[in-house]
Amino acid sequence: MTKGTFGQAINSALDTALALDKRVFVAGEGVGVSIHADPNMPTSGLLAKYGPERVKDTPVSEAAIMGLAVGAAAMGLLPVVEIMFFPFITLASDMLVNHAAKLRYLSGGKTSFPLTVRVKAGVNFSAGCQHSHNLEAWLAHCPGLKVAFPSNPADAKGLLLSAIFDPNPVVVVEEMPLYWTTGQYPKGDQRAPLGRAEVVRAGRECTVVAYGSAVHTALAAAEGLAQKGLSVEVLDLRCLAPLDREAVLGSVRKTGRLVVVHDANKTCGLGAEIAALAAEQAFESLKAPVRRVAAPDIPVPFSPPQERFNRPDARAVAEAVESLV
Amino acid sequence: MSAKNAARRLEMYSKLVLCRAFEDKISELAAERGRLPGMQILATGQEAVAVGVVQALSPEDVVVSNHRSHAHLLARGAEPGLLMAEIMGKAAGINKGKSGTLHMAAPELNVLMTSTVVGAGPPLAAGAAFALQYAGKEALAAVFFGDGAAAEGSVHEAMNLAALWRLPVLFICENNRWAGAQGLAEHCPVESLSQRAAAYAMIGETVDGNDADRVFARARTLAEACRLGRGPALLEARTYRMRGHGEYDRQHYVPKDEIERWRALDPVEAYGRRLTEEGLLSADQDRAVRGQARARVLEAVAFAEQAPYPAPNQALEDLWA
Ligand SMILES: Cc1ncc(C[n+]2csc(CCOP(=O)(O)OP(=O)(O)O)c2C)c(N)n1
């Protein structure tokens, strides 16, 4: 294991994949030469090491970037493309949603699209709603797309490596404010399975399901509640599609209570899917209603006090848990 | 040179100086931790494009701006205090703190929309121009976008539609030679973006974007053609992004001599020199213009800093009409 930042862990995954397999290439706006001179930016140093044939700066052309990935993947390459901010995936969505996700199906299984999309996300860096808009539920809704959403450096590396070598299109969501957080991650080609959730804190009285940085919100809430004598289990989904339904159901059957937390707004968010899953398949285990802790149904506001208001915090999670026990 | 022209050119100079002073202050505040939220993207070095084009517009003309919007807004007459309060996220800001620096709109000044999604402006402007055409107005929509934006499909779709329907759109490509850390040669196969106009059978011209007089003159001619129903036009203004992409950008990837070369072509200084040489601007007047600009900016900062933040739950307002 190595100690490093979330950003360095992603960098290590890209480095590992590029070194391992000549079919891998990286493309996007500023993935080679960047305005950020920061080793915690995930593509830092790759151009110098692998050259412009494999680390490709593109024009500002999201549709072409995604088309490049789809076409090259169909030809057998393993593209890893970057979308600079989550809302800009809308410009690439035809290539991603109508093509990457559907062309294999349309070909009767004859073609495949082993591409990876790294999307830079987050709702708390004062850029406003055209830069901050977590659209993971849109993507998870599309059959044919896998969606990973790591919360820590080890998963950031492991899930990205799995994504790159997965034979299907995978979107990996990276919350930029996490880039500078630190942790342990494995050296070399160590992959984390796509579609497997993880209990990151075991507990008995309530399950809190989260992903990405909301996992840290949930853990902080669980820590605070432990002081009050409440035992909370935190489940990190790690992957939204495929969803680890068994892990969710297993935890809910054990604790009998469920809170889901995410930074994205509430309506039609991932929380709705998790709540429906519990209602459909673990109803008899539930001792209380399911609660969702999510942003209100507004675009992410810019003004600092409003941006804080928008984002679910540990107190909101703790209150939701306490309202159930 | 008529007295009217002289007055207009002095007004343009005051605006150039104001834009520069405003953004110099932002850059200063951005360097101090905690005084400005978010990223600060400045048009330092590109002021002559904003000022020259906007001067050629009539009040009925609509402006659509992009992420590098401060000079467009100031040239159109936006109040520096309202912009500064917005940039700080205050309730008194021009968009109640909902926008911040990146998407400020001032429909009261016909700066109808600003988008920080690169390449979004041209289709939006085509829509605004359609509404003007529909209403039979002799007015146009002017849209600013960058050399980088010219690579977005949306820009090409908008140009094609505007040309096909003869929509009154003045496309202004601010070619500042950079898109993020990608230099023009790395992101664009042509040196001159006005060449693109030929593909849509519209007028296309390139102008020295650091020369406010020339920008004004070409923008006025093209705007006139748009208003008369001749369809859209593309004006490429060659200029330079003097301060990097945003204030966090240290320009480590920019050749030092390139920055120096363009510093010598500073559009604000050049215009002051020209007016002085022509005897239109005395040393005293110049001091007064600069002093006034500084004073307005300091006033703006004082106003913005004492202004309260919006209430957190006012975040829930303004979504629906
Ligand atoms: C659709 C989209 N992609 C990427 C970005 C990130 N981005 C912001 S500005 C910029 C460069 C734009 O270059 P250019 O159009 O030349 O404008 P300039 O910044 O030089 O004024 C990029 C890539 C964005 N805002 N929107």
Ligand SMILES: [Mg+2]
């Ligand atoms: Mg540019």
